[in-house]
Amino acid sequence: MGKELYETNPQAKALFEQANEILGWRITDVMFGGTKEDLTQTKVTQPAVFLESIVRAKIAGASFTPDAVAGHSLGEFTALAAAGALSFEDALRLVSQRAFAMQKACELTESTMAAVLGLDDAVVEQTLKSIDHEIVVPANYNSPGQLVISGSRKGIELAVTRLTEAGAKRVVVLPVGGAFHSPLMQPAQDELEKAINATNFSTPVCPVYQNVHAKAVTEPENIRKNLIAQLTAPVRWTQTVENMLADGITEFIEVGGSGAVLRGLIKRISRDVATDAL
Numbered sequence: 001m002g003k004e005l006y007e008t009n010p011q012a013k014a015l016f017e018q019a020n021e022i023l024g025w026r027i028t029d030v031m032f033g034g035t036k037e038d039l040t041q042t043k044v045t046q047p048a049v050f051l052e053s054i055v056r057a058k059i060a061g062a063s064f065t066p067d068a069v070a071g072h073s074l075g076e077f078t079a080l081a082a083a084g085a086l087s088f089e090d091a092l093r094l095v096s097q098r099a100f101a102m103q104k105a106c107e108l109t110e111s112t113m114a115a116v117l118g119l120d121d122a123v124v125e126q127t128l129k130s131i132d133h134e135i136v137v138p139a140n141y142n143s144p145g146q147l148v149i150s151g152s153r154k155g156i157e158l159a160v161t162r163l164t165e166a167g168a169k170r171v172v173v174l175p176v177g178g179a180f181h182s183p184l185m186q187p188a189q190d191e192l193e194k195a196i197n198a199t200n201f202s203t204p205v206c207p208v209y210q211n212v213h214a215k216a217v218t219e220p221e222n223i224r225k226n227l228i229a230q231l232t233a234p235v236r237w238t239q240t241v242e243n244m245l246a247d248g249i250t251e252f253i254e255v256g257g258s259g260a261v262l263r264g265l266i267k268r269i270s271r272d273v274a275t276d277a278l
Contacts, residue, residue, distance in 0.1 A: 001039070002052040003032040005059075012055045015088065019051050022092050027051065046074055046099035047092060053256025054091065057082040060255065060278050068216060068249055070209040072262060073140070073181070073235050074098075076227065078255065083204035085223055090199050097195045101188035102231070106178030108187060113139060113150045113176050114160060118169030121147055121238075127166050131158050139181040141238040143268035148174070150182035181234050189231040196228050214239035216247065237262075241269045253278060 005012040006028065020026045030038045031048050039045060057078060071079035074095065081091040116124050121138070124147050128136050136151030136159045149159055160171045179185065201224050207216035210226040214236040217223050241252075251274045254262045263275040 001031040001048060002028075002055065005052075005055055006032065009059060011059060015055050015058065016051070018088070019047070019092055022089055023047065023096060042099050042103040043096065046102075047096050049074060049256070050077055050092065050095040053078040054081050054088060056278050057255045058088070060253075066206050066253075068207045068209060068244060068247070069204075070240050070244065071211075072237050073211065073230075075256075075262075076208075076211055076230065079208055080204070080223065080227070082255070083206055083208055085201055085204040085208060085220065086199070094192070094195055094199060098188070098192055098231075101191040102178065102180065102185065104191075105185050105188035109179070109184050110153045111135075111151060111179035111182075111184050112153055112156050113148055113174045113179060114156050115170075115172045115174060116147045116149060116163055116168050117172070118145050119147070119163060119167055120145075123166055124149065124163060124168075127162050128159060130162065131155055134158060135179070135183055137182050138234045139179075140235045142235075143238055143265040146265070146268070150179040150184075152179065152184070181230075181232065183232055185231045189228065192231060193228045196224055199224075209240045209244055211235045211237075211240070214243050216243070237265060238269055241266050245270055245273065250274065252276075 006016050016028050020028055027044065027047055030044050039048065069079040069083045077091050077095050080086045081088055121141060125138060128149065134152050134155030136149060136155030138147055139150035140148035142148060156173060163171045201220035203220055204218055207218050208223060209216050212226045212229045212233040217226060252266050254277045263277060266273060266275055
């Protein structure tokens, strides 16, 4: 994970080594040679994903400046750093703190998530409202016909049954240990809020479309407020892409990861846009 970049690009190597110093341990050792179990440790996963993505973004930034940026959940930190709203150092520290805060919140309540396929968003929302005495809410509006829900394990079990009865093609419980982007993340949000409020935010070089409302933002204090709210609010990716399209953006470049996940979602939202990967 990122090893080829480290070995072939001096700028990338410098950023990876800087990350080791910021974190106080060599995350690169795990990224380049760790096992699957090593990579799924709380302190590793989110910083590693952020690090590989932002290194690619910074290298690409030498050749072009984006008209706008957006990131899905954790990816919003990469978007903010790529646009200059957060420094590399501050973004990495916040991502590391976010990972530990989310893990602690996961341990408080038995919870999980599920992907709902082939059902209109409004039907999913209405069905979830019918579930009493359990927390279960929309978490990721990924694309038309693909909405991830989040909640207590009992709430998700009830939702699987009712959404299947409502006509979903499939409802798949995901192999995650917590109810991300739900009210069950409130303890993590409370903890991360202190860190975010102690961090400096700058005016980005381009608009940032943030998860909580899918709108373009450039004012640092609004960026800060939206980032705090992100942990308990749904990721509105469908609406984000729709708003970017409405604002005249027609070419999307995915940075980091396989380079295919978000491009696939964007293609489902609009078949008439160009996509690429870095």
